[in-house]
Structures are given as C-alpha cells and as structure tokens.
Amino acid sequence: MMSWTREFYAKQAEWSGAYRGGVTPWHRRKAEKVRAILGSPPQRILELGAGGGQNAIALAEIGYEVIAVEQVPLLVQHLHELRRQHPQAQVEVVEGDFYQIELADESFDGVCYWDGFGIGSDDDQRALLKRIYRWLRADGKALLDVYTPWHAAKSVGYGGQVGRAKREYGFDGESCRWIDRWWLEETGESIEQSLRCYSPADLRLLLEGTGLELVEVEPGGMMDYESGRYEEPVPLEQAMWFMAILQPIK
Numbered sequence: 001m002m003s004w005t006r007e008f009y010a011k012q013a014e015w016s017g018a019y020r021g022g023v024t025p026w027h028r029r030k031a032e033k034v035r036a037i038l039g040s041p042p043q044r045i046l047e048l049g050a051g052g053g054q055n056a057i058a059l060a061e062i063g064y065e066v067i068a069v070e071q072v073p074l075l076v077q078h079l080h081e082l083r084r085q086h087p088q089a090q091v092e093v094v095e096g097d098f099y100q101i102e103l104a105d106e107s108f109d110g111v112c113y114w115d116g117f118g119i120g121s122d123d124d125q126r127a128l129l130k131r132i133y134r135w136l137r138a139d140g141k142a143l144l145d146v147y148t149p150w151h152a153a154k155s156v157g158y159g160g161q162v163g164r165a166k167r168e169y170g171f172d173g174e175s176c177r178w179i180d181r182w183w184l185e186e187t188g189e190s191i192e193q194s195l196r197c198y199s200p201a202d203l204r205l206l207l208e209g210t211g212l213e214l215v216e217v218e219p220g221g222m223m224d225y226e227s228g229r230y231e232e233p234v235p236l237e238q239a240m241w242f243m244a245i246l247q248p249i250k
Contacts, residue, residue: 005119008191010072012182016163019052020078023061023086031058034112037245038141041065043109046135048098049116053079053091059112060089067108069094069101099128106135111142115241118147118178118196125196126210133211133248142212142246149197151222151240152178158225176202200236203244216245 013019034045041063050056050068052075060066068091070076076095083091094101111132118125132142152171155178159168162182170179176197183190198206200217207214219239221232236242 004193006071008193010074011189011191012165012193013052013072013074015165015182015184018163019054019075021052021054023054023057023082027054027058028061030055030114031062033243034059034064034110034143035062037143038110044105044107045110045112046103046108048111048113050079050093051075051115053082053093055112055114056091057082057086057089060091061086064090064110066091067094067103068092069096069098071095071097099124099131103135107137108135109137109140111135111140113142113144115145116195117144118198119193120196122196122206125206129207129210129212129246132246136248138248138250140247141215142244144244144246145220145241146203146244147178147195147197147241148199148236148239149176150199150237152195152197155223155225200242200244207246211248212246213249214244215247218243218245 042065044065045059047056047066047068050070053068056066056068068079070079076093079093083089083093136142153173155169156171157168159166165182165184167180167182170181172179178195178197179192180195181190181192200214204214217236219233219236220241220243221230222234222238222240223230
C-alpha cells in the first residue's frame with residue numbers, strides 16, 4: 001500500500017478514537033444493505049481495510065463468514081477485542097497490506113471495501129481491482145464506497161474537531177483528489193491523506209482491463225457543511241459517495 005497510509009490511519013485512529021467503538025445500528029444497517037445485494041448467508045465475504053472491525057462483526061452476526069484484512073496494529077487489536085465480545089460472530093482477522101497479502105483460500109462471494117477506495121493512483125486502483133477480480137467467485141460481487149468529485153470540491157475549507165485533532169478538507173482539481181488534513185494543536189503534528197475521486201463514468205473507464213464491470217450505483221449520503229448535518233440517502237448528483245457494485249464480466 002502507499003507509504004503514507006500506515007502512519008496516517010494509525011494516527012487517525014489514535015487521535016479520533018472513532019474506529020475503536022462498538023457495533024452500532026449504522027453498522028448493522030450497512031450489513032443489511034450487503035445482504036440485500038449479495039443474498040442471504042451462508043456466504044464468504046472478504047473485507048479490505050476493516051478498521052476497528054465493526055462492519056465485519058455486523059456482517060458475521062447475521063451469518064456471513066468474514067475475513068477481515070487490516071494493516072494498523074491498533075485497529076487489529078480492536079478487531080480481536082470485538083471478536084472476544086461477540087464470540088458467535090465468525091470473523092477471521094488477517095493483519096497485512098491488501099495490496100500484497102496472499103490468502104490461503106481466494107474464493108469469495110463478496111469483497112467489501114468501505115471508506116477508502118482511491119488512496120493511490122489510477123494504476124494502483126487498477127492493480128487492486130485485478131486482485132479483487134481474482135478473489136471473487138464467478139457469480140460474486142464487489143461493493144466499494146467511492147467518493148465523488150463534486151462533493152469533495154465543495155468541502156474545501158470545512159472540517160472541525162474530531163477527538164483530539166483538528167481536521168480540514170481540501171481538493172486538488174487537476175488530479176481530482178480529496179485532501180484530508182489532520183493536526184494536533186498542542187504539538188503541531190499533522191498528517192494528510194489524499195483520495196482519488198471518481199464519477200461512475202470515470203469508474204467505468206478505470207475498470208477497463210480489470211475483468212470487472214460496474215453493474216449498479218447506489219448513492220450514499222452527503223454532508224451539509226453549513227448546518228453540520230449528514231443526510232442519507234440523497235440523489236447521486238449531491239452525494240458525497242456512492243456504493244459501486246461490481247461483478248466479473250460474464
């Protein structure tokens with residue numbers, strides 16, 4: 001994975017505390033959305049960049065067998081803690097970089113990647129999409145959260161306090177990248193992530209040569225920065241992100 005990601009996500013988790021909570025109704029609604037798309041368990045799901053594991057546990061609680069891949073040790077530790085708290089949930093934790101890991105069984109009904117697609121270049125995304133194609137069964141589906149350029153562009157200058165840290169958004173229009181900067185006022189330490197944004201039309205071009213096709217787009221929510229409210233669902237042209245549903249080309 002890109003060299004900056006391990007440090008960024010480790011410090012984001014440490015400063016915000018946002019990824020170390022329990023399984024909430026929001027995670028359970030996400031799991032039900034997955035069931036509506038993939039069908040009912042038993043099925044095997046691979047989750048990439050599983051964070052603190054809340055989505056993985058929510059999926060496992062409704063009967064899926066989940067392989068959760070995460071590279072940040074603090075978050076891997078929290079994943080294991082959640083597994084102990086939810087012993088009925090069948091979740092296997094794999095610590096590592098999903099651009100490089102080799103899995104013993106590479107046959108999944110679903111591959112999920114929430115809140116992080118776009119961390120590298122277009123070539124990096126294509127390399128990952130080819131891996132996802134290899135991991136999927138012929139009738140499987142990949143579910144990706146993809147950020148939109150129109151929402152990222154209007155976020156410039158907004159942000160706020162998240163846990164111990166300050167946060168501010170920017171946007172690189174030429175590269176179509178959402179900039180997400182965090183810092184601690186008491187020390188001046190700062191971190192930054194850059195995420196490539198795609199429209200569905202851009203994503204279809206990106207998918208060329210990967211073996212996957214975009215079969216459905218499900219708009220997500222939007223942040224109203226003036227009021228501080230998150231609204232979901234909204235029309236695609238207003239959405240901060242959309243769920244891209246991919247499947248192997250038949």
